[in-house]
Each structure stands twice: as structure tokens, then as C-alpha cells.
Amino acid sequence: MSIEADYDHSLPEVMLTYYRRLYPFKSVFTWLNHDHTPTRRFTHREWAFTLAGDVYLRYNSFATAEDLKKKVCQLNPTRFEIGPVYSARPGDRKTVRAGVFQPLQRELVFDIDMTDYDPIRTCCSDAGICKRCWAFITAAVRVIDHAVRSQFGYEHLLWVYSGRRGIHLWISDREAMDLTDQERKAIVGWMTLINSGRESSQRLNVRVGSRPLPAHLQEVYETLSPTFVDLILRDQDLFATEDGFKSFLEHIPDEEIVKKLRGERELMSSSKQIWDSFTEKVKGVAAGTSRRNVLSAAWHDIQIYYTYPRLDAEVSKHRNHLLKAPFCIHPKTGRVCVPVDPERIEDFDPEEVPTVAQLLHELDSLSKAATAIEDGDSSGHHSDWEKTSLKPYVDMLNQHASRLMEKTRLEKRATGSMAW
Amino acid sequence: MYKSGQRQHAYDNKDISLVENNGLLRYPSALNFYDRPPQFDVTVEEFETTAMDRLRVLAEIESSLARNRTWEELKTATYNQYMKYVPLHTNTYDDTEEERRKDHLGHYVLRLAFCRSEDLRRRFVKAELTLFRVRYEETEAMDREHFLSSRDFNWIPVTKEEKVQYNHGLYSMYHAFRHEQDRADAFEKEKFYKVKWTRVPDLVEKRKVFLKGGWAYVPGREQSSIVFKEFEVELERALETTARLIPRLDEDSRLIPVLDNLSQGFVAGVASEWTNATEPGSSGEIRAEMVDDLAKKHFPMCMRSLHENLRRDNHLKHFGRLQYGLFLKVLGLSVEEAIAFWRKSFSRVTDDKFNKEYRYNIRHSYGLEGKRANYPAKSCLQILTPGPSDVGCPYRHFSSENLQTALLSMYSQQGLKSADLPEIMATVDAGHYHVACTRVFEMTHAPHGVAKGEGIGGGESVTHPNQYAARSMELAKVKNEDDKMVE
Ligand SMILES: [Zn+2]
Numbered sequence: 001m002s003i004e005a006d007y008d009h010s011l012p013e014v015m016l017t018y019y020r021r022l023y024p025f026k027s028v029f030t031w032l033n034h035d036h037t038p039t040r041r042f043t044h045r046e047w048a049f050t051l052a053g054d055v056y057l058r059y060n061s062f063a064t065a066e067d068l069k070k071k072v073c074q075l076n077p078t079r080f081e082i083g084p085v086y087s088a089r090p091g092d093r094k095t096v097r098a099g100v101f102q103p104l105q106r107e108l109v110f111d112i113d114m115t116d117y118d119p120i121r122t123c124c125s126d127a128g129i130c131k132r133c134w135a136f137i138t139a140a141v142r143v144i145d146h147a148v149r150s151q152f153g154y155e156h157l158l159w160v161y162s163g164r165r166g167i168h169l170w171i172s173d174r175e176a177m178d179l180t181d182q183e184r185k186a187i188v189g190w191m192t193l194i195n196s197g198r199e200s201s202q203r204l205n206v207r208v209g210s211r212p213l214p215a216h217l218q219e220v221y222e223t224l225s226p227t228f229v230d231l232i233l234r235d236q237d238l239f240a241t242e243d244g245f246k247s248f249l250e251h252i253p254d255e256e257i258v259k260k261l262r263g264e265r266e267l268m269s270s271s272k273q274i275w276d277s278f279t280e281k282v283k284g285v286a287a288g289t290s291r292r293n294v295l296s297a298a299w300h301d302i303q304i305y306y307t308y309p310r311l312d313a314e315v316s317k318h319r320n321h322l323l324k325a326p327f328c329i330h331p332k333t334g335r336v337c338v339p340v341d342p343e344r345i346e347d348f349d350p351e352e353v354p355t356v357a358q359l360l361h362e363l364d365s366l367s368k369a370a371t372a373i374e375d376g377d378s379s380g381h382h383s384d385w386e387k388t389s390l391k392p393y394v395d396m397l398n399q400h401a402s403r404l405m406e407k408t409r410l411e412k413r414a415t416g417s418m419a420w
Numbered sequence: 421m422y423k424s425g426q427r428q429h430a431y432d433n434k435d436i437s438l439v440e441n442n443g444l445l446r447y448p449s450a451l452n453f454y455d456r457p458p459q460f461d462v463t464v465e466e467f468e469t470t471a472m473d474r475l476r477v478l479a480e481i482e483s484s485l486a487r488n489r490t491w492e493e494l495k496t497a498t499y500n501q502y503m504k505y506v507p508l509h510t511n512t513y514d515d516t517e518e519e520r521r522k523d524h525l526g527h528y529v530l531r532l533a534f535c536r537s538e539d540l541r542r543r544f545v546k547a548e549l550t551l552f553r554v555r556y557e558e559t560e561a562m563d564r565e566h567f568l569s570s571r572d573f574n575w576i577p578v579t580k581e582e583k584v585q586y587n588h589g590l591y592s593m594y595h596a597f598r599h600e601q602d603r604a605d606a607f608e609k610e611k612f613y614k615v616k617w618t619r620v621p622d623l624v625e626k627r628k629v630f631l632k633g634g635w636a637y638v639p640g641r642e643q644s645s646i647v648f649k650e651f652e653v654e655l656e657r658a659l660e661t662t663a664r665l666i667p668r669l670d671e672d673s674r675l676i677p678v679l680d681n682l683s684q685g686f687v688a689g690v691a692s693e694w695t696n697a698t699e700p701g702s703s704g705e706i707r708a709e710m711v712d713d714l715a716k717k718h719f720p721m722c723m724r725s726l727h728e729n730l731r732r733d734n735h736l737k738h739f740g741r742l743q744y745g746l747f748l749k750v751l752g753l754s755v756e757e758a759i760a761f762w763r764k765s766f767s768r769v770t771d772d773k774f775n776k777e778y779r780y781n782i783r784h785s786y787g788l789e790g791k792r793a794n795y796p797a798k799s800c801l802q803i804l805t806p807g808p809s810d811v812g813c814p815y816r817h818f819s820s821e822n823l824q825t826a827l828l829s830m831y832s833q834q835g836l837k838s839a840d841l842p843e844i845m846a847t848v849d850a851g852h853y854h855v856a857c858t859r860v861f862e863m864t865h866a867p868h869g870v871a872k873g874e875g876i877g878g879g880e881s882v883t884h885p886n887q888y889a890a891r892s893m894e895l896a897k898v899k900n901e902d903d904k905m906v907e
Contacts, residue, residue: 152617153634175618175634183618189625208595214627215589 007357009334012052016076018356021363021384023072023327024394029065031158031326031401032082034172034408038064041105041177046083046090048322049075058083058322059090078331081322085177106319108154108176108184110191112140114165116310119247122236127332129165131349132235137167138345139227140309143220144169145342147191151216152176156407158400159340161353163330167340168323172404181318188313193217194305203251204305210290210297221304228303232271238306239271248274251302253294257281326397329356338393339400354389362388447520449567450508450559451552453651454658458524467529468678473505474526475682478547483709485550486763487756498554508555532675533682535663539734539767540683544659549652556644568643573650578612578637586630590637593630611640619653620645706752708761714751717834718892720857720885721814722803723747724830734767741778745785746797750886755786799884800854815853820845827860834864857882861892868895 007014033042047060047068057075062068072080084103088096114121114129114137123132141159148154148171156172179187193206206217213221238244245265249258261278268274282299285292315321328337334355340348366387385394462470480501484494502508506526508519527548534544556564583590590612597603617636623629623645630637638646706714715727726744730736736744741762748758759782763774780789787794804813814823824841840863847856858881862870875881876891 150633151631153632179618183621186617186621186625190627190631211595212592214630215592216631218592 007360009329009331009356012076014356014360015078015329016073017360017363018329019069019072019076022359022388022390023069024385024390024397025065025069025072027394027397027401028325028327029068030405031172031397034401034404036405041085044085044087044089044104046086046320046322048081048083049077050079050081051075051077059093061090061092079328080325082325083322084319103319105177106321108171108179108187109316109321109323110144110169111162111312111315111323112137112144112167112169112309113162113312116312120232120236120238120244120306122238122241122244127165129350131351134348134350135227135231135235136307138348139224139231139307141167141169141340141342141345142223143309144191144311146219146223147216151190152187156400156404157342158326158397159342159345160326161335161338161340161348161350162324163328163335163337163353164333164350168337170323170326174407179319184319185317188311188316191309192311192313193308194310204301204308206301206304207297210293213300217304220308221300224307225303227307229272232306233275234272237271239274240269244271245274248302251298251305252278253298254291257295327393336390336393338390339396341396359388359390447517447524448570449563450516450520451555451564451567452520452524452527453571453654454524454527455571455654457528458521460521462525464675464678466525467675468682470522470526471529471533471678471682473522474530476505477502477551478530478544479709481547481550482543482764483760485546486708486760488759488763494550495554495557498551499558502551502554529679530682531659531662532666533679535659535666536683541656541659541663543767545652545655548655549648552651553648556647568647573646575613575615575638575643575646578614583612586632586637589630589632590639593628593637594639596641613638613640613643613646615646619649621649705754706757708753708757708764711748711753711761714889714893717896718889720882720888721826721830721860722812723885723889725814725826728830730765734765735769741781742785743798743803745782746795747885747889749786750797751889755783755788758782758786797884797886800857800882803885804853813853813857815848815856820848823848831860831864835866836860836863854881854883857888861888865892865895868899870895 009015029038029042030036032045033039035041042065043061043063045061046058047062049057049060049072051057060071062071083090084106086093087100087102087104090101093101114124114133115126117133117136118125121133121136124130145157145159148157148169154171154173154176156176158170158172160168160170162168193204207213212218232238239248249261252258252261257278260281261274264277265274268277279299282292282295285295315323324337326337326339329335330337334357335350335353336356336359338353363384366384385391477498481494481498484497489497506519506523508523509516530544530548534540559567591607594603594607594610597606614635614637617624617629617631617634620629620636620638620642623638623642624631624636628642629639711727712731715724719727723744726736726740729740730744745758745762748761753761759779762778762782766774766778769778783789785795800813804816814826818826824845827836827841827844828838844856844859847853847859858875859872861876861882862872862874873879876887882888
């Protein structure tokens with residue numbers, strides 16, 4: 001009979017084992033470096049470590065993946081973050097002339113966090129997340145992924161689950177890496193439809209007057225409209241709550257209709273009924289009149305408002321913003337921050353993501369089996385992740401990184417042939 | 421001209437079209453992208469006066485920006501200023517060649533003067549871009565067309581086929597007409613240009629263009645966005661190149677003092693010499709541009725060192741801001757001028773941050789926000805009491821060595837000599853800080869007839885920095901009037 005070890009991720013030795021045996025340093029290196037041999041994209045990159053007791057160490061840099069691993073195992077951080085590529089090695093920043101140490105490149109990143117959805121979800125609040133509210137993230141990923149590829153033409157996108165209630169997007173195309181802060185701000189402006197501010201003053205800002213939506217937002221509308229019905233009306237049943245109903249009415253630019261809906265409130269028990277009633281009233285207004293146009297625009301905009309991605313803009317705007325590295329362990333949940341395939345985002349369940357405890361148990365049973373068969377030692381365990389449920393996720397990162405390396409190879413060949 | 425201004429330009433070989441299109445004219449348009457340095461001889465005098473004239477225009481622009489003027493107000497102010505100092509007419513005017521030559525030269529001299537630090541470069545680009553935009557808008561359509569065809573802006577005209585292909589997308593982004601029929605007609609005639617989206621970030625940010633695969637489809641009437649962005653990017657790049665090459669210019673020692681003088685004028689918020697703002701006018705109003713000059717002539721040491729810290733760091737910490745801000749308020753700076761002064765002084769802070777974090781505090785200290793108290797400026801007693809670091813009475817808080825160095829550097833222009841130091845230091849050592857400050861006042865105002873023991877009038881010693889400054893300014897005014905009578 002064996003007693004299962006208690007692999008609590010808050011125990012330092014648990015984290016250390018994870019870093020030593022499982023964390024895919026090599027894969028993370030190639031992903032950031034776009035090449036086999038270290039380039040400035042790796043050597044001039046900032047790493048920041050959070051140690052137990054909220055000690056925060058910034059401006060670390062490393063020559064190789066091995067150096068990084070050595071340092072991580074030595075510091076044993078609770079998590080670590082990746083920053084920009086600077087004009088000099090961040091570790092040397094004190095020795096370079098003032099003004100010479102500048103952030104130059106950085107993946108374009110987006111951060112979507114469930115807390116920004118608190119006003120429009122009923123199943124959970126704050127840190128909580130369940131399969132049901134993950135549907136908001138699913139919708140956001142579909143919209144952003146499509147926009148980035150089709151409108152901005154970027155191809156190298158890596159989506160990473162944040163370990164608890166959000167998702168990050170890292171875009172590694174060369175043009176995206178080179179974007180200035182001003183250009184990053186412009187993308188954020190393009191993508192942001194909901195003005196930040198108090199919830200009651202939040203308005204969608206998508207069209208001129210009641211003119212038709214711009215083509216790309218018409219597309220967005222078509223993607224999100226079914227989500228609105230499934231998620232907001234059926235699953236979350238948002239308008240059936242007192243606050244939800246109140247905020248819904250605030251989006252209707254027609255006092256008469258608002259008044260009527262308020263009067264009928266007692267008779268309607270579900271969001272679906274409320275929405276259908278609103279739809280009927282809009283249809284009741286004579287077509288072609290400006291009142292009808294305004295209402296019809298609002299009818300579409302409300303659906304977008306409740307389902308469109310809510311971005312944490314500050315994260316994307318500045319090159320020197322730090323973002324948690326993929327494959328870190330979320331300190332609260334113990335889950336690994338794993339890559340997510342946007343093509344299969346519908347199937348992703350955050351509760352199925354491996355935890356560090358689960359992975360270490362897998363290693364245990366593995367070594368027991370190995371002992372039984374070979375009775376050998378397990379010293380060379382640098383690719384132990386291959387034998388655990390971490391494998392499909394590391395494979396995903398490796399495939400992504402190899403596409404980036406292929407790009408580098410083609411570029412080198414192109415400049416090489418030009419030199420002839 | 422100076423070869424150091426020359427640079428590799430991606431479009432250099434295409435510039436030949438300029439000659440082909442426009443025959444023998446050296447400046448086919450009033451608008452100039454300043455792609456190539458002037459290729460003619462100038463005297464050192466012309467070099468300097470041309471640059472100073474242009475600096476007056478840029479100073480007016482900076483001042484408009486700092487005062488948050490509307491675009492129309494700024495345009496009028498800038499137009500008036502440049503028609504006065506660097507006039508530039510369109511083709512209907514006789515002497516266009518000479519005007520454009522001067523415009524070209526002035527721009528290049530200031531490039532040399534302002535390429536030397538990142539901060540100066542940024543401010544120069546902002547002011548020059550604004551000037552270019554004002555002129556672009558003032559220029560007649562014909563001339564503008566001329567200009568646009570004289571240079572390769574690297575935009576790709578959208579073909580008819582492509583316009584049809586993206587018809588829906590392009591049209592859905594095409595606005596600015598109230599009536600649907602007008603919009604449709606205009607769209608039919610509109611030419612679109614394709615550029616990488618990063619060349620029109622402002623249009624992208626406001627969702628004003630159609631985007632596909634990283635290309636922005638810009639309608640003809642938004643073309644100016646591309647032009648302005650191109651102007652900004654090219655000028656930034658050129659200034660960086662010039663900065664790297666400038667050490668070679670040092671061979672021509674005649675120019676260095678001229679350039680130093682020009683850039684210092686700009687750093688000081690383009691003070692007195694350029695805008696003729698030395699002393700408060702008859703109305704007694706003190707403007708933001710005058711503070712530099714006033715600080716040098718009239719401020720007690722505590723305020724001078726705050727002023728110099730501010731100039732050195734382009735920033736002051738909270739308590740320093742508070743103390744210096746209240747001092748300036750009592751000195752007579754209106755709230756508008758105070759905002760202009762701090763906006764210019766915090767040159768590294770973005771407009772956004774300034775408006776969010778500082779504007780309120782300034783207005784607050786004038787009693788216009790919050791509990792609307794009219795805060796008084798701090799007296800010597802308050803300044804002497806040890807408080808937060810970096811603000812205090814220099815006589816008390818500076819080390820003996822630093823104090824002596826600072827005294828000489830700040831007040832030797834007003835007649836303080838090394839021989840005066842032992843006396844001042846003796847009073848400091850005895851702990852009589854007021855007395856030391858008062859003695860410095862007497863020594864530096866001896867040319868105005870202030871004798872030892874007279875203090876700031878009637879034997880009174882300094883107990884408030886504003887009292888020191890007010891008396892000093894009063895003495896200067898009296899002397900000014902006396903001088904006029906002698907004339
Ligand atoms: Zn939930």
C-alpha cells in the first residue's frame with residue numbers, strides 16, 4: 001500500500017521539482033528566440049521573477065536556455081514573467097550609457113481577464129470561473145484571433161491559458177515585434193469597442209450615427225449574435241436579474257419602449273422573453289423612419305456589447321509590459337499556464353488543465369514503473385514532460401516555435417542570396 | 421552647406437522626378453519635406469539670423485501647444501508669426517525663391533542645433549510637424565498637388581479591380597457626408613491608396629480606414645495623414661543621423677557658439693531673447709516664458725535651486741512642485757500661465773499624463789479645485805524646518821562646500837565674488853540663515869544702490885522668499901525707469 005505524496009504547489013520543493021524535471025525551457029527559448037543559436041531576441045530579453053514573500057526581481061537576462069534554467073532552479077520563483085528585448089542586455093543596464101537602454105522589440109500581447117466580465121456574468125464573480133463563463137473567453141478568442149489574422153495580417157499567434165480566469169495572446173511576427181508603443185496603442189484603439197469607465201456610462205462606439213456597421217464589425221456581429229442568444233439569454237439569463245435588466249434598459253435609446261418594458265417586467269421571467277419583447281417592439285416601429293433606424297442599430301449593438309472581447313488595454317500598449325511566461329504554475333490554482341489551440345477553443349475546459357500536483361503524481365507512477373522494469377536510475381530526466389499529460393501542450397508550443405524558426409531560415413536564405 | 425546634414429535616403433534615386441516635373445525651379449512648392457540639405461553658401465550671420473527667425477515661429481507653436489489652444493487658434497497664431505518672420509507665399513508671389521531658400525536654410529540650421537539630445541529632437545519634431553501641418557492646410561490645392569507629385573510617398577494606388585473586390589468594406593468605412601447620395605457619389609470618384617497600416621496609426625486607432633492583411637486603404641481625402649506621419653518619421657530619422665555625424669562639425673568652431681545659443685534658448689522654453697519677454701509688462705502680468713529670466717535675476721537661493729533642478733531633470737518631486745508652484749503663484753503667475761509653465765517644464769511627460777496627474781494639482785493650488793482653499797506660499801520659517809528631502813533652505817541644508825559652489829554659480833553674474841564668501845559662511849556657521857540670505861540680497865543688489873544693512877528695505881531681513889523676489893523686481897523696475905530717463 002502506498003501513501004500518495006501531498007504535492008501542494010505552495011511547497012517550494014514541489015515547484016523546484018516541476019522546474020527541474022518538467023518545465024520546457026528549451027521550447028520557451030526557441031519560441032522567444034526564433035532560432036537555434038541565441039540571438040538578441042533571447043540574450044537581451046528581460047526576465048522578472050516573483051519569489052515567495054512577494055520579492056520581485058526585475059531586469060534579469062540570460063545567454064542561453066540552460067542559464068535560464070539554472071537561475072530558475074536556484075531562485076525557485078513562484079512565477080516569472082517575460083519582458084521586452086532591450087537595446088542592451090538587461091543584466092548590464094547599469095553599465096551602459098543613460099538613454100541607451102531602451103526596449104526595442106516585444107511580442108504584441110493581449111490579455112483577456114474574466115474579472116472584466118463581472119457586470120455581465122451571473123454564474124461566478126471575481127476570481128471564480130467555471131465552464132459556463134469560459135464561453136465569454138471562447139467568444140473573445142474567436143473574434144480577436146480572426147481580427148489579428150485577417151485585418152492585421154499576422155500569422156504567428158500563441159494563445160496561453162493564464163492558469164485561472166483569463167487568456168493571453170502572444171503575437172511573434174517580426175512586424176508585430178517591432179511595433180512602437182504608439183502603434184500598439186493604435187491596434188488597441190481599433191480593437192476596443194467599449195469605452196472604459198463606470199458600467200452605467202459604458203457605451204459601444206462602433207458606428208457613425210445609425211449607419212450600418214463597418215464591414216469588419218458586421219462580421220463580428222455575425223460571429224457573436226448566436227453567442228448572445230446561447231450565453232447571455234439562455235445560460236447566464238442576465239436580463240432576468242435586477243441589475244442585468246436595469247443595465248439592459250440603459251442601452252435602449254427610446255424612452256417609450258423602455259417604459260413599456262419596465263411595465264411588463266413582472267410578466268416576464270426569462271431573458272429570452274425580455275429580449276423577444278424588445279425585438280417585437282423594435283419591429284413595431286415603422287421601417288424607414290429615423291426612430292426605427294436608431295432602434296435597429298441599438299438592437300445590433302446591444303448584442304455586440306454583451307459579447308465582444310473586453311481587453312486589458314494597458315497590457316498591450318507598452319513594449320515594456322511584463323507578462324507571465326507560458327508553463328508557469330498559477331499560484332492560486334496550481335494549474336499550468338498551457339497553450340490553447342484557437343481552432344479547438346470550444347473544447348477547452350480550464351478545469352481539465354493539469355495541475356502541478358497531478359503532473360508530479362504522474363512522474364511518481366512513472367518512476368515506479370521504471371524501477372519495476374529496469375531497476376535503473378532516473379538521472380537523465382530532461383525530457384520528462386514527454387511522459388506526462390503536459391506533452392500535448394509542449395508539442396503545441398514546439399510546433400509554433402518551429403514555424404517561427406522556418407521563417408527565420410527563409411529570411412536568412414533570402415538575405416544570403418541577395419549578398420551574392 | 422554642411423555635409424553632416426546629408427543622409428542616405430531611401431527615395432534618393434527617385435528624386436530625379438522632381439527635376440523632370442518642374443523644370444528649373446529649385447523649390448517647385450511652398451511646402452518642403454527638407455529631404456535634401458541646402459547646397460549653397462551662407463555667411464555665419466545669415467546662418468544665425470535665419471535660424472533665430474525660425475526659432476521665433478517654433479517658440480510660438482510650443483507656447484500654443486502648452487496653452488492647450490484649439491487647432492484654429494494655434495493656426496492663426498502660427499500663421500501670423502511665420503508670415504512675420506519666415507514668410508512663405510504660394511506661387512502667386514514674386515519673390516518665392518528667396519523665401520523658400522530661407523525656409524530651407526532655417527530648418528537645417530535648427531536641425532543641427534536640436535539634434536543633440538533626445539528631448540530636443542522630440543520637441544523640435546513636434547514643433548516642425550505642427551508648422552508643416554499649418555502650412556499644408558494654408559496652401560492652395562494646386563500647390564499642394566504639385567507638392568504631392570514631386571515626391572514619392574510610397575503609397576500604392578488601389579486598382580479599380582481591388583476597389584470592386586473590397587467595395588463593401590471600403591464603402592462601410594467611408595463617411596463625412598450627411599446624405600447617402602452624396603456619399604455614394606463621392607465614393608464613386610474617390611481614389612484610394614494602400615499603405616502599411618503602421619504608417620497611419622492615428623487613422624487605425626480611430627477606425628477610420630479599411631484594413632486588410634496589414635494594409636490600410638486610405639481614401640484620398642485622408643491622404644494628409646500619410647503625409648504628416650511621413651514627415652514626422654523622416655525628420656526623426658534624419659535628426660538621429662545628424663546627431664551621429666555632428667562631431668565632425670566641431671571643426672568649424674565659428675558655428676558652435678551659435679548652435680549652443682540656439683538650443684539653450686529652446687531649452688529655456690524659448691525665453692526672453694526670442695519672445696522679448698524680459699520684465700513684467702506694464703500690466704504686471706508674468707508669463708510662463710519669463711520665469712527663466714526672473715529666476716536668474718530675482719529669486720532667492722531656495723527657489724533658484726528648485727528652478728535649476730526642474731530645468732536639469734525636467735521634473736520636480738511632489739513637495740518641490742508644491743513649494744515652487746505656490747511661490748510662483750504669489751509672484752504673479754496666473755493659473756493659465758502656471759499650467760503653461762509646468763507643461764513646458766515637464767517636457768518628458770506626455771500630454772495625457774500631464775492632464776491626468778498635474779493639471780488638477782496646479783488648479784488645486786490656485787484654489788480652483790477640491791476644497792478651494794487659497795494656499796499661501798511657504799515662508800522661510802516653514803522652509804527652514806526640516807521636512808521632506810530636496811526642498812529646504814540651502815543656507816541651512818547644503819553642505820558648506822556645496823553651498824559655496826552654488827552661491828558662486830548662481831550669483832556671480834550679479835556681482836557676488838569669492839571674496840564675499842567668508843562673511844556669508846560665517847553667518848551660516850553661526851546659524852543665522854536669514855542673515856546670510858539677506859546679505860546675499862544686499863551684495864547682489866549693490867548695483868541698484870542697496871547698501872549693507874539695508875536688507876530688503878528699511879533694514880528688514882528676508883523672512884519670505886516672495887518678499888525677496890518682489891523687492892528685487894521692484895528695484896529692477898525703478899532702475900529701468902531711471903535708465904529710460906537718462907536716455
Ligand atoms: Zn462561471
